[in-house]
Amino acid sequence: MKRKSLFLIFGLAVLGLVLALFTQPSPSAAAETKTVVIAFTASQTGKLNVEGMRQINGLNLWVEQVNAAGGVKLPDGAAVKVAAKFYDDESKKERVQELYTKLISADKADFLISPYSSGLADAAAVIAQQYNKIMITAGAASDSTYKKGYTLIYQSYTPASRYLTGAIDLLAKLDPKAKKVAIVYEKDKFSTDVVNALKAYAEGKGYQVVLFEGYEPGATDFAPFINKIPAGVDAVMGGGHFVDTTTFAKQLYEKKVQTKMIALLVAPPEPKFAELGEACISVIGSSQWEPLANYTPELAKAAGLEWYGLSVADFTSAYKKKFNEEPSYHSAGGYVAGLILQKAMEKAGSADTAKVKAAIDAMDLMTFYGRLKFDTSPKAHGLQVGHDMVYIQWQKDAQGKPVKQVVWPEAGKTASAFVCPVR
């Protein structure tokens, strides 16, 4: 019996291998038309799979639209088709470098897109730079990646150092007399980067940071931190990722913390945040992009910038049609990573790394996602300097249900921000 079952297992394994060999795509199939390979790893499984998949959905939508339009049109009239090639990275860093090396050497990638999250993107960046491949990062906000001396890595997100600073500007507008800010944050790379910059910015503007405390990732009880928030504080800021920030917002409400403004990371822009009900009202969050954002060709013209690509409404409806859900900023980030490459290839007139790099270095334009411009100094090459965060606030609609409104920057707002009601 034992031997029989072992033979069975062995037989199945051999069968699997044979099948795998016979279904390899033949290499000559795509040789006729010129095609560039855009390669990346996707967090299809593991803890980052929700954000990772949205990013990939956005990117795939771009690939589909470009190819449906006949490919990227070069100035000499030629068109270049785009093929996406990817593997699952399981949201873990262990295999990222191995997979990117395979994508470059075995799958002949021309351009790379980063995996979702700063940690994974960091590991991939080493490989991209080493093989002289351009990599557009999406979902990688930490500033440090761009301060390591890379020359081919470009960031599509607003960096962590500017993630919450707009909330201070908004606070100044909301209540010019405000002085005291309490910051409670998750102790991980991203949130720490954000709040360190936030603290420096707030103090530079004359605010007093009365509390600056970090909690361990995975924390579920914030009472010790909330109890430490002094009375008469004007704003509570910080948070970390979705689960902890949502709990933090809920407990702030339950503990009846009196403050004028609550501005938190990551969680508020997610539609699921509305499930907090009353506790989500007046909470402000920063987002890389929102379907409500009103970036338009007119706005670009007013700012003296070139407009490129589809409109916000077209992106949102195409995404909804294909994936049956509202696009999040992760989706927009994935799409725009492709858009950057498309524009750069059009300008460079080829898919040559050096020419495309020069085109991205010189890029300064506006898209449905906002402005895009990259730092070109050797110290922070590739850092996103053009794009700004939008700030949303949960308000009540006519039926009293929670609804998201863009409240900052002033130019793109859909409603005015209000001070936290008395709890």
Place this chain on the structure above:
Amino acid sequence: MQAWRQAGFWLPLMIVFLWGLAVLLIRQDTARETAFTLLMCVGLASSLNILLGYTGYVSFGHIVFFGLGGYTGFYFLSQHNWSLLASSLAGGVLSAGLAGLVGLAVLRLRGAYFALATIGINEAARAFVSNFEPFGGATGLFVNFSAYEQYGGAGPALWTAFTFLWVSTLAVLATSFLVKHSRFGLGLMAIREDEDAAMVMGVKAPQAKTIAYVISAFFPGIIGTLYFFKNGNVEPGDAFQLHMSIESLVMVMLGGQGTVLGPMVGAITYQGLRGYLLTSPIFKSLHLAVAGLILLLIVLFVPAGAVGWVRGRFPRWRRVLE
């Protein structure tokens, strides 16, 4: 005892030696990356086996030595410009020292209590590092890309890291064999079978266990430094991942605990299979399910691990398959 006269000593060493040599000669990057992942797992599983396989003590938090040693080595490398050799040795020495201190305290615990304590140590180390400013706190450390220049650029630097890892893996396997066939190793195995009886027979169990713990912690420290050097950065979240501990345990059990060749076979099978499934055109969307199914089948039908099963079935091969 003359180890070099025994086939069992040479078999695992020759496999890894020829494999690494082939990768270095072919000089193909994809082959190097695959070999790096696999050799890293062979090294981690084999060093865990020195504790788990020979003394029977299950350490769930063994990855702490990979993380903390790697952190230390990376700190010297990135902040003090130490060479890769010096910093990886520093990582190894720190891990071994920590294991010595911890071992004296927790190796008095037995069975499940020891296993639980090791998880606690891993979590404590993570909490410590995320609050320790010289190690960058929660944001971690990174090397500037130009740091690779002293190795002739990033490409050659990755080859250097690979060569170091190759040599370290050979060292782990040689150590594993030498421990198993020494008087000390016999003492460890006596502890595994019955600790009280072993003590009655004159084995100084607490010391012997601590020494085994120290040896098994030294190599993960080195491997950690090499891994983070290759990645270019280190963060608390990546350094102390409990799942990597569990995976090493699986590899040891798969190949056969208490054998020299077993952890190597287990690591190559487990990670090789995962790597293949991840990139194969048919299975890439189903890879976790398929890997789980195969693991289940192996555990059901070959509980002693591959090498253990062969040794049990073909007694004549025992001299070769140590």
